Amino acid sequence: xxxxxxxxxxxxxxxxxxxxxxxxxxxxxxxxxxxxxxxxxxxxxxxxxxxxxxxxxxxxxxxxxxxxxxxxxxxxxxxxxxxxxxxxxxxxxxxxxxxxxxxxxxxxxxxxxxxxxxxxxxxxxxxxxxxxxxxxxxxxxxxxxxxxxxxxxxxxxxxxxxxxxxxxxxxxxxxxxxxxxxxxxxxxxxxxxxxxxxxxxxxxxxxxxxxxxxxxxxxxxxxxxxxxxxxxxxxxxxxxxxxxxxxxxxxx
Numbered sequence: 001x002x003x004x005x006x007x008x009x010x011x012x013x014x015x016x017x018x019x020x021x022x023x024x025x026x027x028x029x030x031x032x033x034x035x036x037x038x039x040x041x042x043x044x045x046x047x048x049x050x051x052x053x054x055x056x057x058x059x060x061x062x063x064x065x066x067x068x069x070x071x072x073x074x075x076x077x078x079x080x081x082x083x084x085x086x087x088x089x090x091x092x093x094x095x096x097x098x099x100x101x102x103x104x105x106x107x108x109x110x111x112x113x114x115x116x117x118x119x120x121x122x123x124x125x126x127x128x129x130x131x132x133x134x135x136x137x138x139x140x141x142x143x144x145x146x147x148x149x150x151x152x153x154x155x156x157x158x159x160x161x162x163x164x165x166x167x168x169x170x171x172x173x174x175x176x177x178x179x180x181x182x183x184x185x186x187x188x189x190x191x192x193x194x195x196x197x198x199x200x201x202x203x204x205x206x207x208x209x210x211x212x213x214x215x216x217x218x219x220x221x222x223x224x225x226x227x228x229x230x231x232x233x234x235x236x237x238x239x240x241x242x243x244x245x246x247x248x249x250x251x252x
Contacts, residue, residue: 057082081235084242120247123159133160133248150174153250154182160248161218168221168240170233171252176222183220187211219244 061082064075119132133139143149150173157167171179178192185192188207194200195208221244226236233251240246 054086077239080243081239084238085235120160120165121163122156123162124156135247150252151182151186153252154179155186157220157248157250158183158186158215158218161215161220164219165247166219166221166240166244167248167250168223168237168244168246169250169252170223170227170236172227173252176224179222183215184208184211187215221246 061075061079064070064078065072119128119134121128121132127133141149141153150171154169157169161167169179174182181192181195184190185195188204188211190200190204190208194204200208221240223236223240226232237246237249240249
């Protein structure tokens with residue numbers, strides 16, 4: 001029992017006597033497995049568990065399409081996310097140093113020929129002088145409460161999107177409408193609180209309208225329904241990368 005990982009839960013029934021060194025296990029009504037090697041038994045149980053969970057999720061998704069009370073676009077979105085998740089499972093991520101070295105040498109040769117891969121410019125000189133944002137990087141913005149972290153990240157997202165880089169912004173604190181309000185505040189110079197709580201002057205409204213028109217085609221995306229759990233967030237990010245080609249993801 002100590003060799004079985006604690007996260008595996010499978011209905012199993014031992015058949016035969018306890019003195020029999022070769023035990024038969026009837027796993028969920030399937031054919032009996034004769035297995036004395038604990039490691040191989042764990043692999044068998046884990047494979048069956050993964051198959052069952054995948055099948056159950058798949059059948060649940062299918063039933064949603066037959067339910068007329070279910071929004072079709074939401075069911076379709078979840079189905080696509082599920083397919084992205086299944087396709088991402090499996091495959092080896094182990095690579096030999098020689099394989100990685102080939103890519104590095106190619107990058108060096110391209111740099112020597114003047115073809116240097118630049119990072120995604122943020123239009124903040126301090127960051128861009130260090131290479132900007134590179135694919136695969138994880139950047140953490142830290143600061144005291146109400147020090148402007150969210151506004152800074154929105155400004156980063158706005159600058160990246162203005163250059164055509166698709167950006168996805170997730171917030172665990174504010175709804176998308178409030179985030180867009182802040183973006184218009186950045187582009188217009190009109191305080192977001194003023195836009196939300198008082199009547200604007202004609203001049204202020206003109207500035208907000210100009211910011212709206214300027215950013216109308218920017219590839220900035222929001223998803224407020226996928227921030228309730230890490231699993232939903234991960235699925236949404238994978239889907240955004242595969243469907244809209246997201247280059248940068250912000251999680252606030």
